[in-house]
Amino acid sequence: MRPFRRRGEEVVARLVDAEAGIVTLLLDQLEQLLTADRADTGGDPVVERLFPAGHTSDPEVAAEYRELTEDGLRTGKAADLATMRATLPPDGGEVRLDPEQARAWLRTTNDLRLALGTRLGVTAETEPPDDPSSDEGQQLAVYYWLTAVQGSLVDALAGGRAGRW
Secondary structure, eight states, X not given: OEXXXXXXXXXXXXXXXXXXXXXXHHHHHHHHHHHSOHHHHTTOHHHHHHSOOSOSSOHHHHHHHHHHXXXXXXXXXXXXXXXHHHHSOTTSEEEEEOHHHHHHHHHHHHHHHHHHHHHHTOOTTOOOOSOTTSHXXXXXXXXXXXXXXXXXXXXXXXXXXXXXX
């Protein structure tokens, strides 16, 4: 991957075909979680992480909060996911994002990292894999790669902050 860099009003990066394929697969998995019936995903730690309880010590208040906010959160996450999918070159290549698309990428890469990190049990002490040949090592390598993608996007956006973003 060539990291995100500012080019005028846009931020631009380049992904190779394998990277674009990984992102597409992760977007597919996230989309399945976002469109699944709540009854089918109850208790899934990733869903709980993506849609956190508004109150941890009172289940009734938490349920009310979820009822008031979850549909809007799902709609926003789905819209951001669709933006990311629409701006992702399926076979790799240049990614060009305007300010709103860049914000959608930030939110969606954050959701992808939350989902993957939750599944893998990532903590502050988790280190990148020494040997990414195992399934978990490969997934952890993807997690850290997503972190780098998101970091380069943040750096590109922050580097050009003149009140326009």
